[in-house]
Amino acid sequence: MKRAKIKSLDAINKQVLRSRINIIMLIIFLLFLVLIIRLGYLQIVLGDTYQEQVENAQYVEINQSVPRGEIYDRNGNLLVGNTAEKAIYFTRHRNMSNFEIMDVAESLSSYIQMDTETLSLRDKQDYIINNYPGELSAIMPEQVTLLENGGISQNEFNEDAYSTIDEEFANSVLNEEDLNVIAVYVQMASASELNPVIVKSEDVTEEEFARVNEDLEQLAGISTGLDWQRNYPYDAALRTVLGEVSTNEEGLPRELVDYYQALGYSRNDRVGKSYLEFQYENVLRGEKPQVKYTTDKSGRVTGEETIKEGKAGEDLYLTIDIELQLELEKIAEHHLTGIREMAEEIVEMDEENGDIDYTIIPEYIDTVQLVVQDPNNGDILAMVGKHINEDGDIVDYDYGTLTATYVPGSSVKGATVATGYQEDVLDVGETLIDEPMTFAGTDTVSSFFNRNDQVPVDDQRALMVSSNTYMFKIALALMGEQYSADMPLPTDVTEAGYDLRNGLNQFGLGVSTGIDLPNEAIGLSPQLTNPMNYLYLSIGQYDTYTALQLSQYMSTFAADGKRVQQHLAKEVRGSNANDKGPVLNSYGTNVLNTIPMTDNQLNQIQNGFYDVFNTHDESRDMYGTGWDAYHDLEPKAAGKTGTAESFRDGDPVLNQTYLGYAPYDQPDMAFSIIFPTMPSTVPFFPAQYMGQDVIEKYYELYYGQESKPLYNYDAEDFYTQLEYGSY
Template structure:
């Protein structure tokens, strides 16, 4: 596990001001005698002239630095014209944005320079005729509509910093930059500046994880300006770029410059350098991530259901989508976070994604911009049963020896009309089952009993947990609320109970709701990541971990690895967890329902799930989601794995995906690593 101390959010503004004029030599050593004679004629003691020059120079530099410090406390404005017509002013110096590295230290997101033509409103006199001349000159050279330039100037006039450069055109070629500098040399408030843009590597491995940067969102401009951002800043808009904005952004520097009245910088007099943003090291294992994506890609196509004659016309087309999560059960490090369809990170490089490409992503029915591993919820089916099992054991509802007979279904009378009854079916006839067999064989009837109990002829045959009992343990395992993963857009999911149903749907809770809740269906809705956190809690003895994709930071203060974060402990003892774990080991062994998820030569714990959803086919059957939950190795667990397919059967379609991922993990050198290589 990659355990470490906490990471800095960002470097502090620490570098003292330094003058670029203060390092000049005082002259050759041979000039000492002539200096002394001049000192004597002026009535100064020997060496006094040099001392006087040093004092005067220090006073000048101090005055400049005082002006720079003063300008850090007030709005940016010119310090006023000097005797030679020059203007002194303070300018912001952009901080290099932090890099994003993979766990081996390879750069995934980097900064590359680009030339940008900018408008500096503060350098344009507030004279209508001058403003018109400036904007017409730009319009003539670039063909940008005058109205657009007028709006940009008005925006800059209203900004707290009138001298903040506003981009007019990005990505200018060197030859074009030379032409524009010459053509607009006498036009105030227009300049060609060097900026940086982000370039994203890694293809489809990290697309949604890395995220992207862009201009300040219109609805949040005021918030960013109050936080010290420039109007033309590029900020994180999704993924790690957004979630770790504070660490990546760095801190602006300042410099005191001498400029012409038109705004052309002539000299830098003093400078406070910026503090670069921190570099981030991801936890994602590229080999496991690739194995997960490839295995999912093969599986989702094979799992698509065939249409049936007479199907309702409003049945949506099946989607070849899915997700997989691999989580280190000791640290919370996410080793794989895969979601189909994938997105190539490179489409956000440079100036950003092409408008047509972005529209295509938005219109894609598969919703490729949504990460199904943590931002979409679905019913988990039978992979929820281990949580119900722990609750039943811990609350004394069941023991390892508790036997329940499954004849393939139970019949329950209507709570308000005893002449009406309902049938709740098992997926097969199991016969008499003890606790381990009930979970290993995934008997629905067994879990109807554990969740809702059973009555016959008015007599209580079995006392169940009840909806509140099931809901309490579901929440204790982290369901129904975000896991806290360091990525934006996480879904909370739903853990239902009578109060929730009354408020959300306006209906009372029925016994049948408890039965379906107990087998992971009905109103229960989870993300694959939430179920991976729950599996990790079973594997590590009860710790509900906060998952993460960033495992270390690297800044001017050094490299710091993040320690694991434990959100809570499940309210269950080791005995209850051990009984459930043993049943999941049996399920993954030959003859068990989860056997197709076990890689050769490695004993694991596993559980499949199949959950109905959608609109019924003509024959009354429903499409199903396919799930797999497990951890490996069974002894001394290292990783939890959860697989979700939009369509399919857990044992037939999701289990083989888990096996391929665990096979890749089993042969990986990373099993012996304790931290990302990028964070020594």
């Protein structure tokens, strides 16, 4: 038998070692193989992606201010421009801590003086926590000791400090230099990496600007440049409608942050935040420059190269005629103050004589609204609103023409007649009896011109004298009812109410006008549960409308049944510092709908509107409700008046409306005027003369007619009319 070979211990150890080495080599090989595959994957498969990310990180669209586009009127008059002002910028380096920013702020604060009035208590508290430990020990010793011993965290200590440090203590600790440092730091701390923010742009002095420029190398991240602020050559004219732009400090307005960030804006971008500036932000904003930054390993910017220059925003030209706007503002102020002063004189006269049985409160006469437009293309030529505030000062209320709604009264009766035609319950020229009407369980209703008699009137004459009962009978016919004295009214007016409202809507009443402004009010259209409210809707005594809606309604008749979208933007032009830029976009006529009426039906209503302003039938002692103020106009005009009963603070008042267009045969202007909460008297306060002055001023500016004096109110003459209750 052979003896088995037995390996020595040394041989075994060598074999084990070789095996382990082989395993280790295999592992190393596999690791290198994985590394090679990974590197290949990164270079070959993902190489382009990472290269693109590197390039994107180097090219940055910086938030350096560029001029917004300017806004002009239809004739090229500058309404909103830009004023350049010196600015000091800060660019936050990559990896720059808040402590480093504070160091720069402390240095910069010795060069510039900031406004410190708006500093928040929290800003002051943070500065005290970091810079005044001794003062904190005096008012919160226990917390300071706990912080030093590790008993509480820094965050817990800060929360205690916020609740302990009040405004009085902060002001006692901080000196003017401290406050100036804080003000500088607050502006700088909002900066994101490689995105310049303005530290100061308002009231930068020549000395401040020069000193900072001299020492830029010692001020990390600080640079100088220009900022742009809006200026308004016509001061307050249309100021609200033109809109607001956010400030450097504000950036994206809080209520619009989500909206603008969804469009790719940064939080510190300055943007349009109201009305036209907001509506046309995409036109006016301009393009920010793109810069390629070079940074060292620490993230400090060592160089920059402008890859794409910034570009000013495009210019917006409006349909507004600023000369007409300014003249109509004067007219509105003249009539508003004239009527109010007349009311004050009449009250004084009545206190002496006691002849008038009316409640007249002059303070209620505080608002007037006016819209003038081209009825053929929807161009808004002027938007005027004036309001007398509690201090007795006249303030602009232009935006009220699209945001404030009122019950308009009889001015909407043309739409009621048109609805009667369309629903086949009224024929052109049909005669109905205007008479006091009684319904079961209600008071008697009648027309202002006829309180007691039975007077036959056709549709044209009904518009001329503003017959209430003619409209009531149309509304009854829409329900399939014919009037009889003391008749009960149907309780369900849903279907008829829908038909009547739809008839009003087609003219722009109770629906959007399409105006290119945010916050347009549509008006109130309460549910029609009461049949009398349905009847009052037919004479404009229920739903509410804006001055813009009433202007569009009247313009639809002036444009032969075409309802045209109203608009303020006329065209967009490229920015050009020396002249008008090229037209990039224009806003033409947009017909929203055409009223389904025959020429005969349309002409009948237009003839009624003509009679309102121009006809006095002496044989029947009938005259148009606007005849006194408008019949002498040349060329002739047409329109409709309205008076709606309302209440203010429990007192009865009247909303007086005056709508029209001119010249009658070829209209190129239409207007609406609203005088809300006027005294409830008979006769009505003679506010219709404002419409006369508006048309005459238009004829002066557009037709070259001779300038005429504005109507002046005579308190003594009107007092006599009120005393006898007649015109």
